[in-house]
Amino acid sequence: MIVGLLGYGVIQLIGAGLVLSQVTGISFPLMIVLFTLALLVFCALGGMYGVVVTDTIMLFTMLAISCLIAPLLIGQAGFDNMKALSETIPFYWTIGGAEQRPLGWSISQFLVWILFFSCTPALVSRVFPAKNDFVILKAAVIGVFLAPFMQVIVFLAAGGMQVIQPGIETTDNVMIIGFMNHVPEALGGLGLAGLMASIMSTASTLFVLTGFALARDLYEHLFDKKLSEKRSLRVGRYAQVFVAVIVCVIAIMQPAAIYWISIYAGAIFGVGWLPTVVGGLEWKRMNSQAAIGSMTAGTTAFIVVDELVRRDIMTLPIHIDSLMVAFAVGVLTLFIVGFTTSPSAHEQAFYKKMKQTSMSGITIKDFASRPDGLAQLKKQYKQTMIICISFVFIAAIVWGYFLMMLGF
Numbered sequence: 001m002i003v004g005l006l007g008y009g010v011i012q013l014i015g016a017g018l019v020l021s022q023v024t025g026i027s028f029p030l031m032i033v034l035f036t037l038a039l040l041v042f043c044a045l046g047g048m049y050g051v052v053v054t055d056t057i058m059l060f061t062m063l064a065i066s067c068l069i070a071p072l073l074i075g076q077a078g079f080d081n082m083k084a085l086s087e088t089i090p091f092y093w094t095i096g097g098a099e100q101r102p103l104g105w106s107i108s109q110f111l112v113w114i115l116f117f118s119c120t121p122a123l124v125s126r127v128f129p130a131k132n133d134f135v136i137l138k139a140a141v142i143g144v145f146l147a148p149f150m151q152v153i154v155f156l157a158a159g160g161m162q163v164i165q166p167g168i169e170t171t172d173n174v175m176i177i178g179f180m181n182h183v184p185e186a187l188g189g190l191g192l193a194g195l196m197a198s199i200m201s202t203a204s205t206l207f208v209l210t211g212f213a214l215a216r217d218l219y220e221h222l223f224d225k226k227l228s229e230k231r232s233l234r235v236g237r238y239a240q241v242f243v244a245v246i247v248c249v250i251a252i253m254q255p256a257a258i259y260w261i262s263i264y265a266g267a268i269f270g271v272g273w274l275p276t277v278v279g280g281l282e283w284k285r286m287n288s289q290a291a292i293g294s295m296t297a298g299t300t301a302f303i304v305v306d307e308l309v310r311r312d313i314m315t316l317p318i319h320i321d322s323l324m325v326a327f328a329v330g331v332l333t334l335f336i337v338g339f340t341t342s343p344s345a346h347e348q349a350f351y352k353k354m355k356q357t358s359m360s361g362i363t364i365k366d367f368a369s370r371p372d373g374l375a376q377l378k379k380q381y382k383q384t385m386i387i388c389i390s391f392v393f394i395a396a397i398v399w400g401y402f403l404m405m406l407g408f
Contacts, residue, residue: 002213003268004120004268006210006246006250006265008202008266010250010261011261013032013036013248013251016035018170022177033248036244039200040240043237043240044237054204063146064190066154068187069178070153070154077159077164082159082160082163083407102318105321112323115327117147118274119269119270119273120269132367133360134380134381145391149398156402161175165182175195178191179192210239264306267306267323267326268299271299272296272299272330275298275334276291276294279334284343286338287338295330298326298327299326301326306326
């Protein structure tokens with residue numbers, strides 16, 4: 001988990017460095033160092049409360065980018081000109097893209113994010129403050145719509161930039177240039193603020209979670225000692241500084257474009273973390289040996305196979321990707337080790353306790369204890385259904401419009 005978080009933290013720092021160096025004119029390496037120091041101060045003073053605040057800011061600023069700024073860039077480019085990109089950049093609008101990658105590669109990109117978002121601690125931790133199950137359900141319905149809505153429209157705007165200002169060599173800078181040069185200054189500033197809010201939100205979450213994991217999950221168990229809250233907080237902050245130094249150095253080296261690093265980090269989560277999470281929640285025979293075996297085998301298989309393919313030492317069958325191979329290895333290892341070993345008494349007892357705990361039961365019990373609990377329960381159920389149906393309808397309109405305008 002820590003390795004995956006480190007990889008995802010690197011892309012946040014690279015993104016911050018690119019934005020801030022473009023705006024301020026300060027060199028990229030120095031900007032990375034300054035932003036890392038600012039981030040450490042933010043994490044130390046704000047903690048998870050600060051993360052919640054930046055998350056809220058991020059939502060509204062990213063919505064502004066998707067609903068105002070990106071459409072402006074698309075409007076300047078024009079749908080007809082954007083459709084015509086396939087004439088100057090062959091295969092631009094195809095599934096395989098301009099580089100004509102096989103269908104399996106595109107499928108693996110979907111798989112990476114499906115597997116990653118199913119188990120990433122940065123996302124799962126957002127559920128903890130929820131008041132009840134209905135809040136989680138409503139947020140999930142809205143979030144499932146907003147995630148592709150905010151991303152796809154920005155990607156389309158990036159395609160529009162190919163029309164407005166073709167030939168931008170550093171692809172990570174495309175939207176930054178669009179915000180700074182091709183929209184009104186106020187909206188451009190809002191767009192940059194949205195980028196920084198999202199970077200700050202994600203990066204601070206990763207630092208907080210990594211520090212907590214190193215202090216509680218690793219340090220306390222490694223040395224078999226229970227730390228006081230004060231001592232644990234101090235160790236967590238030391239861990240954050242340690243992680244910040246590593247991430248800062250890697251970000252300055254900028255080993256690859258942001259997207260490719262995010263794919264690598266996301267894949268490690270997907271193949272090394274998700275099988276263990278699902279197995280731990282749903283499989284009676286799941287135990288620590290199966291968890292360690294699955295995480296080790298899945299992650300190792302992905303890194304080894306991906307590097308061998310990238311260096312042309314190994315060739316995979318068409319439509320098969322290193323992520324698919326590694327995920328299969330991780331799941332297979334989980335079952336083999338699980339069937340050949342037995343869970344301990346503690347693991348069996350915890351699984352039984354977990355299965356006897358029902359979040360829906362807790363929610364119903366909470367509503368039942370109120371004077372008008374049944375009426376409130378029915379109201380929440382109706383609201384959830386209305387939100388679900390409404391967003392299906394909204395999604396049909398939004399995606400139908402873009403499909404029609406781009407002629408796909």
